[in-house]
Amino acid sequence: GAGVSQSPRYKVAKRGQDVALRCDPISGHVSLFWYQQALGQGPEFLTYFQNEAQLDKSGLPSDRFFAERPEGSVSTLKIQRTQQEDSAVYLCASSRDRRSYEQYFGPGTRLTVT
Amino acid sequence: DQQVKQNSPSLSVQEGRISILNCDYTNSMFDYFLWYKKYPAEGPTFLISISSIKDKNEDGRFTVFLNKSAKHLSLHIVPSQPGDSAVYFCAASALSSGNTPLVFGKGTRLSVIA
Numbered sequence: 001g002a003g004v005s006q007s008p009r010y011k012v013a014k015r016g017q018d019v020a021l022r023c024d025p026i027s028g029h030v031s032l033f034w035y036q037q038a039l040g041q042g043p044e045f046l047t048y049f050q051n052e053a054q055l056d057k058s059g060l061p062s063d064r065f066f067a068e069r070p071e072g073s074v075s076t077l078k079i080q081r082t083q084q085e086d087s088a089v090y091l092c093a094s095s096r097d098r099r100s101y102e103q104y105f106g107p108g109t110r111l112t113v114t
Numbered sequence: 115d116q117q118v119k120q121n122s123p124s125l126s127v128q129e130g131r132i133s134i135l136n137c138d139y140t141n142s143m144f145d146y147f148l149w150y151k152k153y154p155a156e157g158p159t160f161l162i163s164i165s166s167i168k169d170k171n172e173d174g175r176f177t178v179f180l181n182k183s184a185k186h187l188s189l190h191i192v193p194s195q196p197g198d199s200a201v202y203f204c205a206a207s208a209l210s211s212g213n214t215p216l217v218f219g220k221g222t223r224l225s226v227i228a
Contacts (some may be wrong), residue, residue, distance in 0.1 A: 004157070033215060042118075042203050042218030043158070056215065091157055095214075101146045103216060105125055105157030 002026075004106035006092050012112045013082045021077045021109045025094030032075050033103060034067055035091040043091050049075060050098055082113045117141045118206050120219035129228045133191040137219055139205030140185065144206040148216065149178060149189050152201045162189070162203075194226045 002045045013019050025032050031050055035043035036059075045059040051072035060067070064082075069075040079086055089110050093103035119138045127133045137147075140217045145166040150158035162176040164171040164187065171178050176189045191198055201223050 006157075035216075035218075037161065040220065042120075042205075042220045043216075044218070045215035048215055059215070093157075093216075098214060099209070101148065101163060101209060102160050104160065105150075107155065107157045 004092055004094055004104055006090075006106040006109050008109060008110075009107060010110050012114060015083060015113055017082050018078065018080045019082055019111060021079075021090050021111070022081075023075045023077070023092030023106060025073065025075070025092070026097070026104055027073075029094035029104075030097045031095040031100070031103075032069060033093040033095075034077050035093065036061075036077070037089040037091055037108070042044075046077070046090075079111075082111075084113050087111055089114045115140075116219070117144075118204055118217050118219040120202075120204055120222050122222050123220070124223040124226060126225045127194045129196060129226055130193045133189075133194045133198065133224055133226070134166075135191075135202050135204075135222050135224065137187045137188040137189075138185055139206050141206070141217075142185070143208040145192075145210050146207045147178070147180060147187050148174075148205045148207070150203045150205060150218075151198075152203060152221070153201070158203055165166065191224075194224075196226050196228050197225045200226055 034046040035041045048056040049069040064080045089108040091108045093105045148163040149161040152158045201221045204219040
């Protein structure tokens with residue numbers, strides 16, 4: 001039905017707080033991606049799931065970043081002990097399967113760390 | 115080291131004229147290229163794509179050209195309309211190598227002036 005949804009749309013966190021960002025992919029989409037977009041930059045890859053398996057987490061900037069997709073549908077990106085450099089828009093995208101090139105993006109969560 | 119480069123941060127075009135957005139890449143493993151359009155406070159929206167086995171793909175007012183030898187692609191919009199005003203991202207994938215994440219350029223902001 002609907003496209004990719006993300007919540008919250010905006011999050012303000014004090015430095016040191018933990019945050020959790022949610023992504024609801026398009027129903028039935030196997031592949032799910034998280035990207036980070038800093039101001040004035042293009043989206044940069046963080047991590048990738050195929051169903052519930054996290055197949056690539058090479059883009060996660062530090063061990064403070066953790067992502068999960070336990071039932072192969074909804075995914076959560078968690079950032080522990082947030083720092084100012086974590087301020088960015090976090091985008092989630094899904095695609096039909098591993099062989100699909102086109103990824104469909106959600107509106108993103110804008111995280112501001114003060 | 116940027117693998118996908120959009121060297122023009124912005125472009126202004128008069129309504130009705132052609133808009134040409136350029137993109138260069140460095141990784142010869144990329145085999146699929148996509149253009150995304152992004153409005154403020156929304157996620158990127160897929161626009162058009164091209165496989166490396168082709169040199170042109172057309173969809174309505176949008177045409178993408180690929181020059182593999184030069185590692186260069188361009189997006190042509192004709193005629194340009196005010197609603198085309200947005201940030202356009204070029205993205206590349208090396209899916210045949212098993213790398214599914216998209217690698218994005220920094221984007222070009224297109225302004226179509228009525």
